[in-house]
Amino acid sequence: xxxxxxxxxxxxxxxxxxxxxxxxxxxxxxxxxxxxxxxxxxxxxxxxxxxxxxxxxxxxxxxxxxxxxxxxxxxxxxxxxxxxxxxxxxxxxxxxxxxxxxxxxxxxxxxxxxxxxxxxxxxxxxxxxxxxxxxxxxxxxxxxxxxxxxxxxxx
Ligand SMILES: [Zn+2]
Ligand SMILES: [Zn+2]
Numbered sequence: 802x803x804x805x806x807x808x809x810x811x812x813x814x815x816x817x818x819x820x821x822x823x824x825x826x827x828x829x830x831x832x833x834x835x836x837x838x839x840x841x842x843x844x845x846x847x848x849x850x851x852x853x854x855x856x857x858x859x860x861x862x863x864x865x866x867x868x869x870x871x872x873x874x875x876x877x878x879x880x881x882x883x884x885x886x887x888x889x890x891x892x893x894x895x896x897x898x899x900x901x902x903x904x905x906x907x908x909x910x911x912x913x914x915x916x917x918x919x920x921x922x923x924x925x926x927x928x929x930x931x932x933x934x935x936x937x938x939x940x941x942x943x944x945x946x947x948x949x950x951x952x953x954x955x956x
Pocket of ligand 2: 885886905
């Protein structure tokens with residue numbers, strides 16, 4: 802839209818900077834699922850769409866979630882590490898989780914430090930409550946995949 806962010810320049814090997822504090826991101830393998838780019842300074846992390854696609858497929862009940870997953874969407878001043886376009890902020894209803902998403906080119910999304918742990922703690926408590934052996938990591942993995950599918954479909 803604003804002439805920034807040429808997808809032709811997209812290159813996964815190039816250096817990326819933190820959208821929040823501009824520190825150079827470092828690759829990290831996250832919870833045995835996917836490679837993420839994490840910020841050594843503010844400890845947030847970038848989840849790449851390409852990496853999210855590698856997460857195992859899941860049964861995703863579209864109708865149950867349609868329109869209910871996201872509270873709001875608004876533009877932020879934070880640049881996508883890939884293309885520099887302003888990220889959109891979303892709030893994921895179920896866990897009160899905020900994330901920043903590259904709505905322009907679907908490059909992925911950004912999680913602030915501790916957001917994922919907060920959600921995982923919530924999931925662990927919930928699985929205790931319902932007396933079911935649900936692994937918090939796999940529930941979280943599903944959540945990431947679900948959020949990504951959902952955001953992608955909004956286009
Ligand atoms: Zn940072
Ligand atoms: Zn982008």
